Amino acid sequence: GYLNDKGVTYDYFESLAFQQMLKEKGIVQFLSLLKIFGKFQLHEHQFEHLSDPNLKQVQTKMQLFWGDEFEGHVIKLYDDQKLALLNPNTSGLFQSLGEEQQKKLPFVILPEFGAWMIELTPNKPYQCMCFNFDQVLINMRKRIQTLQSYLPQGNQYLLIPVYPMMGVGRFTTTVESDLTASMIEKIRSQTSYIEGTPTLQQDEKQFQNEKLIQPATPYKELPVEPICNYFSQSIYFDDRIINPHPRYSTLAQNIRLRRGSKVEIKIPLYIDQNTNVEQSEYEPNPGFITMDHMGFGMGNCALQTTYLSIDIDHARLLYDQLAVLAPLFAALTAGSPIYKGKLSNWDTKWDCLEMSVDCRSEYERNPKNPNYIPKSRYSSISYFISNDKMNLEEYNDLNFPANEEIMQFAKQKAKEMEIPLDDKLLRHLGILFLRDNMVMFKDKIHIDDNTAHFEAIQSSNWNSVRFKPPPSYNSKIGWRVEFRTMEIQLTAEENAAWSIMILMIVRLFFTNLIPVNFYMPLSLVDENMRRSKEKGAILNQKFFFRTNFQEYGPAVIEELSLKEIFFGKQDGSFIGIIGLIYQNRNIVSKQQCAQKEEYIYQKNKKLQDEVIEFVKSKVYGNTKTLATWMRDFVISHPNYNKDSIVTHEINYDLIKTLTSIKDRQKEDPHFPLIFSM
Template identity: 30%
Template sequence: MGLLSQGSPLSWEETRRYAEHVRRHGILQFLHIYRALRDRHKDVLKWGDEVEYMLVKFDHENKKVRLLLCGEEVLQTLQDKGEKVNPNHPTLWRPEYGSYMIEGTPGRPYGGTMSDFNTVQDNMRKRRQEAASVLKENEAVCTVTSFPRLGCPGFTLPDYKPTPVEGGASKSLFFPDEAINKHPRFSTLTRNIRHRRGEKVVINVPIFKDKNTPSPFIETFPNDDGEAAKAAKPDYIYMDAMGFGMGNCCLQVTFQACSISEARYLYDQLATICPIVPLKNNHYRISKSRYDSIDSYLSECGEKYNDIDLTIDKDIYEQLIKEGIDHLLAQHIAHLFIRDPLTLFEEKIHLDDANESDHFENIQSTNWQTMRFKPPPPNSDIGWRVEFRPMEVQLTDFENSAYVVFVVLLTRVILSYKLDFLIPLSKVDENMKEAQKRDAVRQGMFYFRKDICKGGNAVVDGCGSAQNGTGTNTEEYTLMSIDTIINGKEGVFPGLIPILNSYLENMEVDVDTRCTILNYLKLIKKRASGELMTVARWMREFIAQHPDYKQDSVITDEINYSLMWKCNQIAQGQAECPELLGVGFNKKQSGNKTDSL
């Protein structure tokens, strides 16, 4: 969601005049936080998830489904009924980029006990039910990464036409400004990014080539002023607005570490995991833009693997070094601050740097990388945190809980066993490119470290066999399938799931919680092996088998309606989907701890 300041937004020309002011004071704000809290230790483990939802309306008579542009009203109602009347309400609601989107989180962070894992799905279920309870007939809240007809004519309700003329926020040929959240941050961000670029956003995604897809596939743009024709490519789908990225939904997890050093260690280790749980075929990145994988490791053990060119603001770097910031953290901040601020509010120009952090967050929150290192807010009891950001949202609360618990458990194991997943960052970048290919889970090969117990305790079979070294070499990592990384392969890699199982065997866990966790891990295991489909693969096969599909790469209104209705039924536990979730999933939804995955 990012920084949501209130006030009068400045134009890009006005914002640009204050860019150096924001950067200068953003660094001062970071330094105040760092000096005050660098020695803060012994914070307890706290963590929480963020789920983004789309609001849709089904027209059963005409077999259409459209995105419902009432997110602001729904959000206001949810907040009025929840946190504004009860500070201990179990859910919190926040705005998101699309006016058809809302974001839900637990009311309070989860703690360090294993039993907390047993409450995640119940809290997610409460969120879904809460949001659904304020909707009208035939309206629904859906957790899908990307609405299949996003940008097609008539995809919103009310139906607004795009405004590809100067004066609009996006000037998009496809995405109306009314589909952008009304909070001034979002439209200002959209407009200022376009003004800063001097042109509209350019997104070209390869079209799915089917039997009857035109070859070459070439789009025409009736209302184009020439910009689209110049930017579009043959055999690609052209999109021209931030809404095609920020208007999609994802699943994120934030962890509070016990200290800054632990946060930096987790940041590095989890960065290598990002490509194996990525955004696939739905969110789109321009290589090494603000949306991308990380650009440098932060911990000392990661320094030797920083093998990609890093552009930094040298003056900021020198300033941080003089103030006692170490090289790795200084270059991380100096790299973030090569970016311009994208939004600025008139009332937020002159701030108290010792007690506010809006200028720092202005830059920090508009770098949307796979991991985010998050200093504590000033004058709060919040510690040093890291945010894990690459996951697609799943259809059901069970799946979303499974992915969240998998990542949180992995952080526990990383810290407990001192695991080391680090490989050269150039290989992480290659993995991200591989992850975005179609059916990468079954077909892709990813660079991964062979001996992850190096330097730690050999607590898992297959770990701890290599000798410590001082330099990176190609024998430290090799290409592996997702199945091998997750489930293991004898003589190659022990597998993350077996390591997590080993950890659980050594922990005091009540029977109910253990059963819940094991069901989550079974889903991850079977998705990785290909025994169960990913949501992306299931959607492709659903469309391919639809009686109205003409094998021409076109998702009609009726196909879209059928797909989204099926997604809604699965999410509500009203339809079986064994190829996606395993047999007997509905029993799990109703609270029966079935072991049928």
């Protein structure tokens, strides 16, 4: 259920007494998964009817399950006042929908950090990599249309990464009273007995506190209400629009408590002719857009995809390989040029999320200190984990710190439990468990509830890729890898196209008919990540990439444009990723599809070609990224004063126009239909 799983959580200081115990339990849970599923393989018996052993082998490897997840904002448009505001009352919407009705849908509705956000996944993973690439397109269209049809008049389910006006004066519709009431109830239950934190009486005072948020700059004047910021202490963002499930406000509070101060998000401001770069209470860092709430990051939307692997070794290889591609796909899907009502110099939201949940203390953030931690718990990965011979020592060049104490414990336990735990997997655990558990439910800490204690650490390490073990001891699901850096796109067609693009690459690692090796030093992968957020990176930046990507030995690395990485070099010395896909397809497709109808094969091939055409139009600059499109929209808006500021009125026109494009009432060449089906 959506709201049922209530519970009472510890604040960070209380949780300190249990961190070590719960981390040890988490490790034991992971080791138990390793014991049960370490040798797990996709079942070959499904293909016993095939007589050709080669075909049988290929078919087995092709039995991929995969799925996507995307998030969107519920935005209410007020046409008479020219306002487009977040509607943080989605829990009410889905209570009215009921559980029975939700069960009948071909998709799953999931809560997210913001009470105005909705995440949707297919209710069953898609099957098979060979045929029916179109499942994702059909399912995505259905999800978006059905959800839209449930929303009350005037509301839009909009797929854009960042809502541009977050934190600007009043940026939400009224918060319904039941939500407010549940927040107060939560504060009561959380604070009454904690030493050193505010008493109940003080909490109530906080609610009455007439602390107003004033517009920071000459934004359009909006009605402003007192702010409730008990969890975050934000000066812009009201905690009552955090999802009412205790997990989310607890995360916000405990990240702040562990850090020792409010989170600080600083994004470089795009400086125009009339931009004001003076310091003020609301812009303490001149030349930057400053934000101070987890919601400025975790209130943004992404597109993620998850792939089942053949076995654990295969998952570990896929994890490494996809990690190299993660920065490239961030740049390709860039859609986040505006934060807190201002144009920024960045096009993607990844760094904003890193900063929004950065729980490292001041000490841990200082490179001079011995216990320095170089990255936030939301970050690109820092360690390759495969034991494949392609993974050379030199690629793991970050020398990233790990929780040595927990590694010692894991090593000892694995020995006791007689489970082989190799050094790479051990270090992976050590890196994950460097982070503290941020959400402990009081009634759950002493219960050994399947894999919950492992998942508490795992699911709050928000990395570019995630290595997912089977979700529980009795699971029928194997080892999976999640790809996490894509920005959500406006239309079902674009989201399907990018998902299929990755799928085509993932498929290279299932068939193994041609050699593919994307390994390169992680320091260069991180440099690519830094470059991926720059304005217009898709056309303006070069990225480090391995050009001998069909060889096993050390990497030959060049700086290439995305156009070259995908479509190859002019002189023919490098065929690009699309070249690999053609090569693979020529060998494998006819063979795999032998027992299927010819027309399905042809349909599938056409669909893939349409995706490749779409990717080509992006990397050649023939269609804009969502980021560039939004930037250009603001800059050419008649009310834009060349001062970097996006007013509520410009925002309304922007959201209104995007709405007509996604509904296909307005045609725009930068949001093509892509598919002929």
